[in-house]
Amino acid sequence: MSGADDIDAFRRAFTLALIEGDALAAEVLIREAMDAKLTVALIDDEIIAPALYIVGELWEQGNISVAEEHLATEIVVRVLALQREARRVAGERQGHRVVLAAPSGEQHVVALRMVHNLLHDAGYEAVMLGASVPTEALAEFAIRHRPGAVCLSATMPVPAAEVDLLIQTVHLGRPHAAFVVGGRGFAGRVPARAGIAFCDRVTEVVETVDAAVQRAQFN
Numbered sequence: 001m002s003g004a005d006d007i008d009a010f011r012r013a014f015t016l017a018l019i020e021g022d023a024l025a026a027e028v029l030i031r032e033a034m035d036a037k038l039t040v041a042l043i044d045d046e047i048i049a050p051a052l053y054i055v056g057e058l059w060e061q062g063n064i065s066v067a068e069e070h071l072a073t074e075i076v077v078r079v080l081a082l083q084r085e086a087r088r089v090a091g092e093r094q095g096h097r098v099v100l101a102a103p104s105g106e107q108h109v110v111a112l113r114m115v116h117n118l119l120h121d122a123g124y125e126a127v128m129l130g131a132s133v134p135t136e137a138l139a140e141f142a143i144r145h146r147p148g149a150v151c152l153s154a155t156m157p158v159p160a161a162e163v164d165l166l167i168q169t170v171h172l173g174r175p176h177a178a179f180v181v182g183g184r185g186f187a188g189r190v191p192a193r194a195g196i197a198f199c200d201r202v203t204e205v206v207e208t209v210d211a212a213v214q215r216a217q218f219n
């Protein structure tokens with residue numbers, strides 16, 4: 001689908017949601033439009049405003065009631081608040097750096113690259129160090145670049161003692177950093193301590209880093 005087709009499809013679906021008074025569908029559509037990287041201005045001018053014009057015409061022609069027109073406007077006001085909230089959250093994340101690395105010897109980094117994309121798109125300053133990063137080098141990097149969180153991924157099994165040493169060494173240099181780890185190599189080997197979270201899937205990462213960074217701010 002081209003960009004213009006995308007906007008057209010969003011506009012038609014959003015208009016229908018307003019006419020049907022379906023607030024949930026309207027919010028989901030605007031979230032999807034934001035995820036599709038349509039700018040706020042484009043969403044306002046090309047999706048929301050034209051939908052409201054149609055609602056106005058339907059009301060003028062007596063096809064929908066005043067109450068339905070009011071409900072459509074109320075839904076739009078909620079959607080505008082949603083846009084503002086999404087911008088605020090992304091803005092807050094911009095002040096935080098997250099470092100990503102695979103431990104020494106680990107060559108599998110596809111999941112870590114997915115994590116990098118997700119964190120970057122969410123507004124974090126995501127710094128990818130890549131495969132096989134020696135523990136000391138990661139600790140030095142953390143001291144110099146002061147990340148709010150460190151994301152680690154391992155596919156090949158990492159012995160629990162090595163996981164502990166890795167986390168302790170980096171923690172020593174950067175006590176405020178939270179750890180978000182994932183991958184089969186870490187599963188069941190991560191110490192259950194505050195400030196360390198394990199994720200099964202990359203979809204969990206933004207929410208987990210949000211929570212970890214917020215908690216670190218209170219420490």
Ligand code: B12
Pocket residue numbers: 105106107108109110111112114115151152153154155156157180181182183184199200201202203204205
């Ligand atoms: C591609 C690949 C490679 C590539 C990696 C290239 C690269 N740039 O990444 C190369 C060729 C280098 C490679 C090398 C090896 N590989 Co390999 N490889 C794979 C393969 C085919 C895909 C791995 C992958 O990218 N998966 C896709 C990602 C997205 O999924 P995932 O890693 O499972 O991650 C998910 C979750 O765990 C989580 N997650 C993971 N990390 C993180 C981190 C965070 C922060 C979060 C939030 C979430 C998260 O999110 C993902 C899904 O949501 C797998 C096959 C398989 N079944 O996985 C074998 C596989 C992993 N490899 C294997 C092996 C044996 C090897 C080698 C030893 C082969 C050899 N003899 O040289 C070497 C070891 C290299 C090393 N020391 O690391 C075995 C591992 C078996 C084991 N556990 O012991 C597998 C399973 C193949 C097999 N069936 O035997 N490999």
